[in-house]
Amino acid sequence: MPELPEVETTRRGLAPLLNGRSIRALEVREARLRWPVPEALPEHLAGARVQSLTRRAKYLLLDTDRGGLLLHLGMSGSLRHCTPDTPLRRHDHLIWHLDNNRQVRLHDPRRFGCCLPLPADPTHHPLLADLGPEPLDAAFDGDYLFRRSRSRRSPVKVFIMDQAIVVGVGNIYATEALFLAGIRPGRAAGRVTRAEYERLVLHIRAVLTEAIEQGGTTLRDFLREDGTHGYFRQSLHVYGRAGEPCLTCGTTLQTRRIGQRASSYCPNCQK
The missing domain is CATH 3.20.190.10 (MutM-like, N-terminal)
Structure with a gap:
């Protein structure tokens, strides 16, 4: 998508x-x-x-x-x-x-x-009325995620993909940001610390900004407005790389289904 x-x-x-x-x-x-x-x-x-x-x-x-x-x-x-x-x-x-x-x-x-x-x-409009903040706006920060996550048992990946929490952090970019922040995607959202959420927000912003600058991710038949493909896929660290070595430590990347989505992660780099 x-x-x-x-x-x-x-x-x-x-x-x-x-x-x-x-x-x-x-x-x-x-x-x-x-x-x-x-x-x-x-x-x-x-x-x-x-x-x-x-x-x-x-x-x-x-x-x-x-x-x-x-x-x-x-x-x-x-x-x-x-x-x-x-x-x-x-x-x-x-x-x-x-x-x-x-x-x-x-x-x-x-x-x-x-x-x-x-x-x-x-x-x-009913499709827009209940949406959360934009991930690149100032209203979205680590303190906001920390406050919204308290007592939540759902996986942190599901939490940050919830459009009522923050919009536009889809499967690809949630997977990548969690890896860069060193957080396992299956950890309960309520057990992620404020400092970890602050780090996660920085990486969500960075991953999305880089993807925008590179023209989006080339997946299936997505095309830009001029009919060309995006190039961010060349920069993916873990998404779609299950079974391959981690680019940081060499550990074999693992995968599990979280929220009905395949989630690749490094068992060594992500805690």
């Missing part, structure tokens, strides 16, 4: 190409996404001018002078900026036709993404 760095990479790539542009038409080639695309949406958006493209968690928020859109890339989706003569792919379900003879296409093979209208205050 595209995670926060992939979504932020998409946003940064598309924002300068969309800001100030008018949407000539929204072409709906397949309306049956995770939630059906409203029938009135194309007519409502025709002629709308894009004012900004922002991100909240793994959602993209497209603001126009005729209202906003909430976009999600689903399990394996992508947004691509291209020319009209670019060959259509089978799962190009939505096409925004822009006033400069360019297009933005939502490619979503599994149809788990969405394109929904937003209220004037996006924080009131």
Whole structure:
């Protein structure tokens, strides 16, 4: 699934190409996404001018002078900026036709993404209302995680992947940050110390920032807005490397299922 760095990479790539542009038409080639695309949406958006493209968690928020859109890339989706003569792919379900003879296409093979209208205050949308802080914002720090984790018996990895606690720390980046912080993913969240959470926050920020700078992680068919792949996968320390030697100490990396996800870790470096 595209995670926060992939979504932020998409946003940064598309924002300068969309800001100030008018949407000539929204072409709906397949309306049956995770939630059906409203029938009135194309007519409502025709002629709308894009004012900004922002991100909240793994959602993209497209603001126009005729209202906003909430976009999600689903399990394996992508947004691509291209020319009209670019060959259509089978799962190009939505096409925004822009006033400069360019297009933005939502490619979503599994149809788990969405394109929904937003209220004037996006924080009131039910998909956004209960989200935790952004991991790169000042409100997210070690003291915050320590306070929220007290008496929690769930694994610390599950805890930091809870979108009500902090948004956008998906499986890949939680696995990597826990390794760098020296914390085993299966340890109870309530047994992690304040100092360890402070260290964990620093590594969550660092891992996400590096991934964004490198264009996201190349997994399956995730593509950036220009159709190219990300490169962060070359920097992974433990994710997807179970059975291989730890890059720090040489110990064989182990794996266990935590929260229905495979979790690789080093039994020597992580306590």
